[in-house]
Amino acid sequence: MPSKQVFETKDEAVYTTSNGAPVKEPYAAERVGFNGPLLLQDFHHIDLLAHFDRERIPERVVHAKGAGAHGYFEVTHDITDLTCAALFKKVGNRARATVRFSTVGGESGSADTARDPRGFAIKLRTEEGNLDWVFNNTPVFFIRDPAKFPHFIHTQKRDPQTHLKDADMFWDYLSQNPESIHQVMILFSDRGTPDGYHQMHGYSGHTFKFVNDKGDWYYVQIHFIADKGFKTLDNEQAGKLAGDNPDYGIQSLFEAIESKQYPSWTVYVQTMTPAQAESFRYSVLDLTKIWPHSQFPLRPIGKLVLNENPANYFAEIEQAAFSPSHIVPGIEPSADPVLQSRFFSYPDTHRHRLGVNYQQLPVNAPIVPIANFQRDGFMAFNNQGARPNYQSSISPLKYKAKPYSSLQHETWIGNSIAHLSEITELDFEQPRELWQKVLDDTHKAHLVHNVAVHLVNAKSAEVKARQLSVFAAVDQDLSDRIAKAIGAPTVQPLKVKPASEAIPFKTNIGKSQNF
The missing domain is CATH 1.20.1370 (Hemocyanin, N-terminal domain)
Structure with a gap:
């Protein structure tokens, strides 16, 4: 994450234009005489207005409203039998973390206490690159067919004619897609209104794969369990707070960290062998199902602690760009179709919101040096100098293979089909x-x-x-x-x-x- 700026009580900085020229009076505008027209030569005034007109970037289509903080993830248990990821090579290893919590359906000005799933996105800066875990506060979701997602989100937002939230749209979609019922029941329990962003659990929902250095691998689900418990609000408390303090979640997270009541989570995995997956009652690729703890117990792997508030919300939280496709060797995606779609959709969103070089922003930049053939584009402020932008024989890059061979279990053979899952008991x-x-x-x-x-x-x-x-x-x-x-x-x-x-x-x- 970017280094935290420290502002003294008395700031001695000289006020300047954006190109660094000092300005005597920030409120003054150049004009012809006391009553004449403004002058086009007044760069300070024009620069001020032009920047102001462009201060807002596109908000996220989902997860628009959120809160965030920085901290660390620490490995607490040996899981080298599961994964060869460098982060997990040794108990005690730490990675700097940035976390963004969010509601899903509301706009950027919506209430933190709305009845809605919550995003739980974690960026871990490892020696092998950034590892993003882009999770939710519920272990399941409404869909398992990725093409349904845009339709689903449309029904949770505003009617195209009235521009109002519409209960008929909301329930019409859900009643036609009954696989959503597990998530609907969780959402409409008190778990649908957490008491602040930092007092809830986080779940991968999707199945991932951990691969060890022998090439052996396991299906995994990842759980972040809040050390102080999952605290909730009832419907009336949440509604009152939505009116009294719509930023309740942002405020309570910030104040907890400022008062050194650092939120923390114990991190666990559930594991399943390929053979177990074949005999499991449910598909491990079905985002609407959980893995029973009695069959697949939680295994502790680490601890997440948030102990630093952002110095600048926009730079460090609004511009933070998370994607499940940001993975490292030793962690692989499963064939979950919703997860596979998110691998495309999230980076595509970031390129739209932040630009093609979104990974060069300080909050998103990996701690390891970047060497590839990507160049130029908007805001390319780390453009890799004189290094050739092609695979050069004169100045070649080094290439490092993953420490394991290709996986053996998932060999898919069949014709191209347009598949839509069916509802069963x-x-x-x-x-x-x-x-x-x-x-x-x-x-x-x-x-x-x-x-x-x-x-x-x-x-x-x-x-x-x-x-x-x-x-x-x-x-x-x-x-x-x-x-x-x-x-x-x-x-x-x-x-x-x-x-x-x-x-x-x-x-x-x-x-x-x-x-």
Whole structure:
């Protein structure tokens, strides 16, 4: 991260133009006489206005509102059997970290306490380059088919005609895509309104792969568990704070760090062998499913601590650019289609918002030297000097292979197909477990209430009935309680295919496997 600027109580700096020329009076503008027109020669005044007109960069389409801080990640346990990433070579290794928390659907001025998933993005500066873990505060998500994402986000934002949030859009989409129900139930529990950004857990959601120096590898899911616990607000508390202090999350994070009450998380992984993945009841590539802890226990790997507030929010948090594609040797992506789409979408967004050289900004720049053939473009202030911009025999670069050979398990053979996942009974097993075995009576009542006060705003009886049928597929009592709360008729469960008709997760282990 950039070095922290220290401003003395009495700043002796001389006021200047952007090119460094001293200016006697910043409020003065050159003109002809006391009452004449302004002069085009007044660079200071024109530069002031021209810069002001360009102060705002495009906000993120999602995760627009956020808070952030700096700190460190420390390796606390030996996991060299899992990964050969240099960061994890030795217990005690540390990497400087920048973290940005965010809401997902709201604009940059929206309330921090809105009922919404939260982004939990971590940039670790390692000796092998930047490692970004771009996670959420929930272990699952609404979709598993990547082409659905733009449609989903549109329905969570504003109607194109009225420019208002629309409950019919919101629930129409969710009721037509029942695989979202697990995330919907988490979102409408009190977990959907965390008490500040720094009092929540973080989850990879996606499956990644850790590879050791022998080339052996494991599917992994990564968990950041808040050391002081996951604290939540109920619906009414969150709504009141949205009006009283919409920046509650930013403020509480900043003040916790300023008072040296440093937020911290213990970091764990769940691991699964390729063979276990083949026999697992759910696909490891399905972002709507969790891995039960009883089958795949949490294994501690490290600690994240935030102990430094940014000196300049825009430079260090707004310009911070995270992407799951920023990985290092020893960590690989899985074939999760949503993850694969994010590998493209995130850097593409940064190129749009910040420019093609976004990785040269101080908050994004790796701590290792950069040597490649990328040159020029806007704001190329680290343009690699006289080094040739092609693979030169006169001044060749050195090349370093990954310390392991290509992975053996995932060999995909088949025809090109346009695939859309189907809904089966498997999609309701984990939400049913959440309702019947995880939530106590109080949290069940809160979930029903939180759904009801939102769903009741949908004008379409068809949309309400369809969403109630999705809840009924989880548990009839859950659906009936929501129906009663919104004054709607009870409905029958949504009819879906049995679990036996779900497409199993299969890859090629020493044989051709066609889909």
